[in-house]
Amino acid sequence: MKKVSFFMNAYIDLFLFVLFITIKILVYGSQMQPDYFSYAALLPPVLASVLILSAISLLFKNKFRIKFLYICNLLITLFIIGDLTYFRYFKDVISIPVLVNGVALGAVKSSVASLIKLTDFLYAADLLLMVPFIRGYRAKDNLELPKKLRFSLLMICLIIGLTANIKSFYSLSKEQPRLLSTMYNKVYITRKLGAVNYHSLDLYNSISAGISRLTPLSNVEEKEIRTFLQTNSREESNLKGAAKGKNLIMIQVEALQGFVIDSKVNGEEITPNLNKLAKNSVYFNNIFYQTAAGGTSDAEFMTNNSLYPASSGAAYFLYAGNEFNGMPENFKEAGYDTAALHGFTETFWNRNVMYKKLGFNNFYGEKSYTVDETVGLGLSDKSFLNQAVEKIKTLNKPYYSFLITLSSHFPYDDPSKYGTFNVASYEGTLLGNYMKSIHYTDEQLGIFFDKLDKEGILKDSVVVLYGDHYAIPKEQINQLSTFLNKSSLSDIEWAQLQKVPLIIHFPNESPKGVNDIYAGQIDIYPTLCNLFSLPNKGLMGRDLFNSKEEKVVFRDGSFTDGKYYYMAQTNTYYNLTTYEKVRETEILKKKKDDVINQLEYSDDILKHNLLKKFKSEDK
Incomplete structure (x- = not known):
């Protein structure tokens, strides 16, 4: 003892x-x-x-x-x-x-x-x-x-x-x-x-x-990646060149999640201006955000490069020394002026470095604006968009202008400046504050579009608008389920809510309508390559106006093909018609393996700066 x-x-x-x-x-x-x-x-x-x-x-x-x-x-x-x-x-x-x-x-x-x-x-x-x-x-x-x-x-x-x-x-x-x-x-x-x-x-x-x-990849590994990229890039016919010679105004809206579109609270539309824009445009209602640790910067990275986010950390920091087949550079080589506009600190997410790397001629960051009003994290969307119109007018036509809003950024803690939008019983909640913030941003976007129209800009421009990532964290699932008139939300129902609007507005509002293809932010760049007759090289997404394949790959290995949803965090498959769990079949297993292969291809492209090597070999 x-x-x-x-x-x-x-x-x-x-x-x-x-x-x-x-x-x-x-x-x-x-x-x-x-x-x-x-x-x-x-x-x-x-x-x-x-x-x-x-x-x-x-x-x-x-x-x-x-x-x-x-x-x-x-x-x-x-x-x-x-x-x-x-x-x-x-x-x-x-x-x-x-x-x-x-x-x-x-x-x-x-x-x-x-x-x-x-x-x-x-x-x-x-x-x-x-x-x-x-x-x-x-x-x-x-x-x-x-x-x-x-x-x-x-x-x-x-x-x-x-x-x-x-x-x-x-x-x-x-x-x-x-x-x-x-x-x-x-x-x-x-x-x-x-x-x-x-x-x-x-x-x-x-x-x-x-x-x-x-350590360089083997020739076999490099060839496999190059073959995938070449196979993935193909000439399309539907709407080929429909926007050639037009300006492109692309807007990434902070925390614009899909459930607010066409939704009301207290009898009022949350996003009346975006609802109107969607009805007069091609509205993709099954677009999932695919961001990871890079948050907003991941959304920018995907839409301008059609590569997946970094497996960990933010590509904007980790791979700033790489060469890319960036959309701004692609437009610039086609004779376009290019500019990025954002009212936040230039160095945040390493944008001052990455925008040059991607091919933007100009970056109008916080120092380029008169900070006369702040909402949330910084310059208000009202002031930003108002000043952005003047900056866009100085660009040489045709141009590609890329705008990122800010006021609807989490945690939506500036409700006194969002206006008087009545959220009824959600007053004082995170969901209520979010609805106020996105209603405020929607109002400013409406004013922005009106100004573009009065200046004669819209008739010569294609407008692409999308959300960058989710708005409501899962900790607030009860608030969201109540808003959607559900007693609760299952895992698969929650997963299905992780969508963002994608709206493509054409001059003269043609074509227009709802496109329900299952897709992601990585598919925006190839879609625009087809519309503007730009080279489609080294891209991992596909053109949404021509592709018959429905596929969304998420950074954690989850995926959906529109019929089934594989949730990697629980290693579970769901039938999207019944929302019931299903067993893994050989077909689903092959799709899961293909997903991991594609993520690894993208990782290897970034880690080994392969696009630089491929460009050099092509020359």
């Missing part, structure tokens, strides 16, 4: 570390995916990872061991709080590339602050409680096991931890081949392996990716 008591006293810090960290990660896991969470399933890999850290700590004597464990506890706690905050907005977990370009989040402090919950800091409670214990424990130098016994304990922890971890990793790799190397579904990995294993794997893969970027 004395030996047991001595052992417990000597290693009480170790026991507490295993206990506290295991509990933290299990609770964290339940918050990440509460509907599909199992404590019993997650416990083995979590305990295994904690035992491995415990084994490492046994290399040190008391004083250094307790410091090591405290630092590990601190880092794990910070990652847990960071992951939960990040997940609430991006539906993903933090990774090394995200941390590298994480400075971008610093400029939207109100957005980040609104995502943090006070209860998150309960994860750090044990760190405070342990401080006086550590100070008293340090003085007990006599509590030390013999080296041989300490080594035996180390080996026991290590063997148990590694054996259990290897089993968990192997099981996941059998269930989802290539998942551990591609990391395309980080949430699923975290749910299956726990926070410590995920972040350890992320660190390993980030280092490996850095090394692989220095």
Whole structure:
């Protein structure tokens, strides 16, 4: 009993570390995916990872061991709080590339602050409680096991931890081949392996990716990617050249989610001007946003490059040194003037660098405007769009102008400036504030279109308008389900709501009508190539006026073909007619494999700057 008591006293810090960290990660896991969470399933890999850290700590004597464990506890706690905050907005977990370009989040402090919950800091409670214990424990130098016994304990922890971890990793790799190397579904990995294993794997893969970027692809791999791009680029006939010689005015609207189109609150239309525009245009009502960690910048990146977002972090930061087949450059080579217009800080999302790289002749950022009114994060949409008209008038015809709005940015915390739109029972809620903000932006867009019409610009221009990403986070699912007159929303119903409007308005309002093809933001550029008779090279999307294939690929490996929806975060297939779960068939498995191949092609194009090489070889 004395030996047991001595052992417990000597290693009480170790026991507490295993206990506290295991509990933290299990609770964290339940918050990440509460509907599909199992404590019993997650416990083995979590305990295994904690035992491995415990084994490492046994290399040190008391004083250094307790410091090591405290630092590990601190880092794990910070990652847990960071992951939960990040997940609430991006539906993903933090990774090394995200941390590298994480400075971008610093400029939207109100957005980040609104995502943090006070209860998150309960994860750090044990760190405070342990401080006086550590100070008293340090003085007990006599509590030390013999080296041989300490080594035996180390080996026991290590063997148990590694054996259990290897089993968990192997099981996941059998269930989802290539998942551990591609990391395309980080949430699923975290749910299956726990926070410590995920972040350890992320660190390993980030280092490996850095090394692989220095290692050229094989000729076979390059040929496979080139063949895909060539096969994906084909001449079309329907509406070929219908917009040739016209101006292009493309507008990316902040947080414009599809459910507001043609919807009313308190008997009033939320977006009356966009509703009117949609009726007089070609309105694509099944367009999904495909953004990832890059948020708004991912939407810009996809629509102007027709490549998928970076697997982690933002392409605007990670691949700013690459060469692209950018839409601005494509228009410029066809004799167009090109300009990007946005009323926010020029350096945010690295736009001042990327816009030049993509081929924009001019970038009118915050410093180019008179900041006479702010709404939300910065220059109001009213002032921005009013000043944008004057800047557009100075462009040489024909031109491609790309505008990004700002006022409807999450967390919609400036309701006093959105006007008097009555949201009835939603007053004071996040959904209500969002509806006010998007109604305000809609009003300013209506004024903007009227000015373009009066200036004679619309009759010579094609207008493309789309939303960049979702507006309502899943934490507010109850508010949205109530608004949609539903008692609740299932996973597949929620997934089906993750759409953004895509409106293409032609001069003389012809053609027009609703197009219900299932597609994504990556398909906008190829569609415009067809309309404006531009070269369609190195693009991963397809022309929406000619394609018969319905396909949307999401960054986490999920996809839909209009008939079925594969949800990668739960590894589940749904029938879109019945919304019932279905088993994986050989056809669906092949489609899933093709999706992963396409994501890897896009990743390799970015990591190895392949478009530069392909251009050089073509010359």
